[in-house]
Amino acid sequence: MNLQNSLKSSIAALALIGAGFAFTAPASADAVADIQKAGVLNVGVFADFPPFSSASSDMSLKGYDMDVAQAIADTLKVKLVPVAVTGQNRIPYLNDHRVDLLMSVGYSDERAQVIDYAAAYAPYYIAVIGPAATEVKDAAGLAGKSIAVNKGTLEDTSLTEAAPEGTDIKRFDNYNSVIQAFISGQTDLMVVGNDVGAQVLAKQEAMKPEQKFQLLSSPSHIALNKGEDALKAAINDTVARMVEDGSLNASSQEWLKVELNPDNLKD
Known part of the structure; x- marks a missing residue:
């Protein structure tokens, strides 16, 4: 199997894995408790969106988004499970609890009616x-x-x-x-x-x-469902810590090839 076909298979597998977890994930006001009970954080990501997320030579997703998603999973002390999404299905995946959160979501008043936004974490x-x-x-x-x-x-x-x-x-x-x-x-x-x-x-x-x-x-945010205050706080705390300890800047330099300017995280 050539590399291109391998990457396609890996992306398809991610989508199937995510869907498998999604249908077993309970809907609850306490999302953090549900996530920690399940032991996994299902994160919706674009599977072919370099330098934010894309399949690497070992078939795993790498990139700026993946660094941040992993840090959030570490904060919650659970395993990170990336779920491949598209621009068309990602909001329904979130609302249906197929994923716990979404990476790389731009703010809009229309979207804010159906989802919530955590802190901006990625400069766009x-x-x-x-x-x-x-x-x-x-x-x-x-x-x-x-x-x-x-x-x-x-x-x-x-x-x-x-x-x-x-x-x-x-x-x-x-x-x-x-x-x-x-x-x-x-x-x-x-x-x-x-x-x-x-x-x-x-x-x-x-x-x-x-x-x-x-x-x-127009910075990118992490999106989550409305009413999940504990999860939102965990995300915001993680992003703030990454800004403070320099790890977000390190990811920016590795993947975006520029020094992170905190002003670019302001709407």
Whole structure:
């Protein structure tokens, strides 16, 4: 079996394992007691979402989200069980108690009507990225520069609003085309989210790309069901401790390739 098929099998197995635990998990106002009685914390994660979570060479999920999820499981003194979810099914999985919490959830008033949010734990922002040799400090510095961006995305909207007259915005149909245009020298800069940017920062050593400045910040939260105050407190305490002891910054440097800025955890 080749690596790609192995990864697909691993992801499918995670989903089945999660579903198996899900149907036995009782619904209760005291989620912490239920989790500790079961001995497992079922965490909904995107199985192919690097650098936040993705299958590694040993078939286990690794990434920024997994580091934080493991820390929460350690706080509760239970085993971490990752459950593969999608953007479409993850809220129903949480509401149906198939998972105890969800990673990488952006805040919205609409979602807040049906789920609760613990503290922001992961920075998500849209940034201008360019070679170290290119000096750009703010939006004014974009004038006269060519910039690659994914057409019709939030990145495109944010760049269009911020770019001064004289900026050459080159729009592409997907992120691979954006990255290729940038690393091949077709454009001076590119605008992407920090999830995509981390992969470029990690791989292009000769160019030495770096983040120039941010266009928009919208941190990710951990979601849980409403009324689970003890679980929310445990999550918040874990995140606060990770910020305080530097372990969250260590995860940021390993996976996101940047120093963690606490301001990026503010809505």
